[in-house]
Amino acid sequence: MFLINCPFCGERDQSEFSSGGEAHIVRPKQPTELSDDEWAEYLFMRKNIKGIQFERWNHVHGCRKWFNVVRDTSNDKILSVYKMGEKPPVNYK
Amino acid sequence: MKNKYSVFSLIKNALSQHENWQQAWGNPEPKKEYEAIIVGGGGHGLATAYYLAKKHNLKNIAVLEKGWIGGGNTGRNTTIIRSNYLWDASAGLYDHALKLWENLSQELNYNVMFSQRGVMNLAHNLQDVRDLKRRTHANRLNGIDAVWLNTEEVKKFCPIINISPDIRYPVLGGTLQRRAGTARHDAVAWGYARGASEMGVDIIQNCEVKGIKRNGDRVEGLETTKGFIKTNKIGVVAAGHSSVIANMAGLKLPLESKPLQALVSEPVKPIIDTVVMSNAVHAYISQSDKGELVIGAGTDSYVSYTQRGSHNIVEETLKAILELYPIFSRMKMLRQWGGIVDICPDASPIISKTNIKGLYFNCGWGTGGFKATPGSGDLFAHTIANDEPHKLNAAFNLNRFVSGDLVDEHGAAAVAH
Numbered sequence: 001m002f003l004i005n006c007p008f009c010g011e012r013d014q015s016e017f018s019s020g021g022e023a024h025i026v027r028p029k030q031p032t033e034l035s036d037d038e039w040a041e042y043l044f045m046r047k048n049i050k051g052i053q054f055e056r057w058n059h060v061h062g063c064r065k066w067f068n069v070v071r072d073t074s075n076d077k078i079l080s081v082y083k084m085g086e087k088p089p090v091n092y093k
Numbered sequence: 094m095k096n097k098y099s100v101f102s103l104i105k106n107a108l109s110q111h112e113n114w115q116q117a118w119g120n121p122e123p124k125k126e127y128e129a130i131i132v133g134g135g136g137h138g139l140a141t142a143y144y145l146a147k148k149h150n151l152k153n154i155a156v157l158e159k160g161w162i163g164g165g166n167t168g169r170n171t172t173i174i175r176s177n178y179l180w181d182a183s184a185g186l187y188d189h190a191l192k193l194w195e196n197l198s199q200e201l202n203y204n205v206m207f208s209q210r211g212v213m214n215l216a217h218n219l220q221d222v223r224d225l226k227r228r229t230h231a232n233r234l235n236g237i238d239a240v241w242l243n244t245e246e247v248k249k250f251c252p253i254i255n256i257s258p259d260i261r262y263p264v265l266g267g268t269l270q271r272r273a274g275t276a277r278h279d280a281v282a283w284g285y286a287r288g289a290s291e292m293g294v295d296i297i298q299n300c301e302v303k304g305i306k307r308n309g310d311r312v313e314g315l316e317t318t319k320g321f322i323k324t325n326k327i328g329v330v331a332a333g334h335s336s337v338i339a340n341m342a343g344l345k346l347p348l349e350s351k352p353l354q355a356l357v358s359e360p361v362k363p364i365i366d367t368v369v370m371s372n373a374v375h376a377y378i379s380q381s382d383k384g385e386l387v388i389g390a391g392t393d394s395y396v397s398y399t400q401r402g403s404h405n406i407v408e409e410t411l412k413a414i415l416e417l418y419p420i421f422s423r424m425k426m427l428r429q430w431g432g433i434v435d436i437c438p439d440a441s442p443i444i445s446k447t448n449i450k451g452l453y454f455n456c457g458w459g460t461g462g463f464k465a466t467p468g469s470g471d472l473f474a475h476t477i478a479n480d481e482p483h484k485l486n487a488a489f490n491l492n493r494f495v496s497g498d499l500v501d502e503h504g505a506a507a508v509a510h
Contacts, residue, residue: 001403015405019395021349040495044347044438048336050398073350074398 002076007083008063020056022046023068024088050074052092056084098202117283118290123297123319127155129326129477130315132302132338134158135167136278137455137462138330139285139296140470141477146292148471149478154294156286157317159301163282166332166462169432171355171377171389173368174464175212175273177232177239182488182500183441184235189485190468191272197467203284205276206382212273213242213250215371215417217262225268232270240269251369253420260416262374275368275379281466305342311450312342328453328477333398333433335456342449346456347494348435351392352402353460354410356429360384364420374413386424388414392434392460402431434459439493441500444473444486453477454491 005011028034028042047053053073058066070080070092080089096102096115106114129145131138134156145151156162174194176187198205216222225241232239247267248256256264286296297319304316305327314323329338333350360383370377375391390410393403407429415422437443437457442465444455455473458465472486482490493499 001401001405014395014403021396036495036497040347041345044494045345046336046347046349047340047345048348048350048396048435049340050334050337050350053396055396073396076397076399076401 002078004057004069004078005081006059006062006065007067007081008065009059012059012062016059016061017057018060020058020066022048023054023056052079054088054092098204117287118296121295121297123155123157123295123300123317123322124153126314126323127295128153128324129328130154130322130324131156131328131330132315133165133330133332133334134162134282134286134296134298135165135330135332136163136281136285136466137167137332137458137469137473138328139163139282139289140466141328141330141455141473142294142296142470143285143289143292144471144474145478146289146294149474151478152293155322156289156294156296157300157302157315157322158296158298159318161298162286162296163279166432166434167282167466168279169355169430170278170463171379171387172275172278172463173212173273173370173377173379173389174207174276175270176237176464177212177214177228177268177270177273178502179228179231180500180502181235183502184232184237185485186442186468186472186489187465188235188237189471190465193467193471194276195272197276197281197284201284201288203280203287205280205284207274207276209272209274210367210379211250211269211271212368212370213247213267213269215247215267215369215373216265217371217373218265221373222265225266229268238270238272240271242267242269251365251367253365253418254369255417255419262371262413262416264417273368277382278463285470302338302341305338305452307342307449310448312452324451326451326453326477328455328473330455330473332456332458332462333435335435335454339454342447342452344447344449344452346443346454346491347438348457349396350398350433350435351395352397352399352431353392353434354390354402354406354429354431356388356390356407356426357381357385358388358421358424359427361386361424369417371413371417374417376410376413376417378414378418385427386421388426392436398433400431400433434462436460439499440502442469442489443491444469444476444489445482445491446476446480447491
């Protein structure tokens with residue numbers, strides 16, 4: 001349980017948000033040309049990092065907007081929040 | 094067995110104030126090389142080592158555990174055992190485990206306190222009723238005992254349930270598997286550890302894996318906090334940390350690790366003599382032999398390795414428990430904890446070879462691995478020893494996420510395992 005600083009609404013309880021999982025998984029440009037392996041990679045395979053992870057969240061019980069979060073999954077500390085379409089902060093790579 | 098537990102050993106040791114019991118398993122330093130190494134000293138890992146030694150005659154094996162054995166999800170679950178899964182592949186897998194449970198205390202000469210007190214799954218809406226009835230029929234076709242109970246029969250079987258029709262999630266019926274039940278979770282880990290140790294398996298605690306050494310497409314050994322250990326076969330049974338280990342070998346798995354919580358109340362006199370699960374409201378309850386109510390909650394929605402979990406999840410579970418069992422309104426909760434569960438997209442496990450030779454994974458048990466402990470160990474041992482899956486775990490290969498041949502147990506079986 002933690003607070004998330006929604007870039008549109010400010011700091012709110014995590015229970016107001018829903019997690020959208022790993023961020024920056026790019027939807028394939030040509031789905032018809034994908035091999036089964038590439039589909040599996042896109043649909044199912046996840047980094048599932050213990051440590052600093054880039055992820056998507058939705059303020060589902062608030063402004064209902066999507067945004068990105070950098071979070072340390074080993075202690076749930078949020079290191080950075082940035083909007084959709086923005087470049088991820090480089091200092092956490 | 095050189096130190097067989099029996100009523101006579103109990104009497105003999107009682108005479109010496111129980112001070113002369115032998116250590117149940119050894120505490121060796123790692124050797125330089127093993128035929129096979131199991132990463133993860135939980136129930137599944139220890140069972141794997143036990144069956145490798147017992148059925149496949151591999152004696153030079155080790156189990157590496159970063160903490161203490163059974164200190165992870167084995168000691169954190171709500172101990173529910175059942176096999177009433179919908180699909181044929183799952184039914185085969187879980188009922189194999191249930192059959193092993195039925196004789197496990199004798200097999201291990203260790204009382205795992207397996208109690209077939211029945212598990213009842215409640216239906217709260219019309220779709221639940223349809224799904225659970227379908228599952229009952231599917232179970233029977235697979236030779237798994239299952240009965241459908243209407244609301245009155247549910248009440249008769251578990252009298253403390255509130256069957257009032259005007260509650261938010263009214264009880265419209267339920268299924269019952271009488272062969273299902275609970276077991277003492279710690280004893281399962283300890284029993285397998287003792288049995289494996291007896292056959293020469295090295296159980297090495299406080300030894301964390303830091304890296305996997307590869308030579309091309311095959312494994313050569315493990316970097317650990319106790320130095321490098323050579324081996325040609327690595328079986329990873331690391332539950333919530335499976336992805337972390339996979340990452341060391343350059344593999345990605347279809348898993349997300351999330352906290353799952355449970356809690357127990359203060360101990361009270363016997364009040365509920367079965368296990369009742371409700372998937373729609375994510376609450377399940379049983380009573381331990383100590384008298385505590387054991388309550389399981391749902392997972393958090395986000396990836397986390399914190400072994401804590403969010404308060405609102407517990408709150409929602411207890412709301413549901415109170416509505417179904419108003420008698421518990423004054424109960425005090427004593428302890429709450431979390432474990433990290435590795436969840437597959439199809440909510441079925443992976444017991445599989447990988448594309449790296451000598452590297453095997455047993456993971457993805459998600460919220461319901463405890464029930465499968467003996468079967469999982471048996472089948473994973475078979476897979477490692479023969480480099481081929483057993484027919485019961487063939488469907489649970491890693492390649493199903495590429496082929497699309499998923500074993501989708503999400504909505505079909507009980508969501509809350």
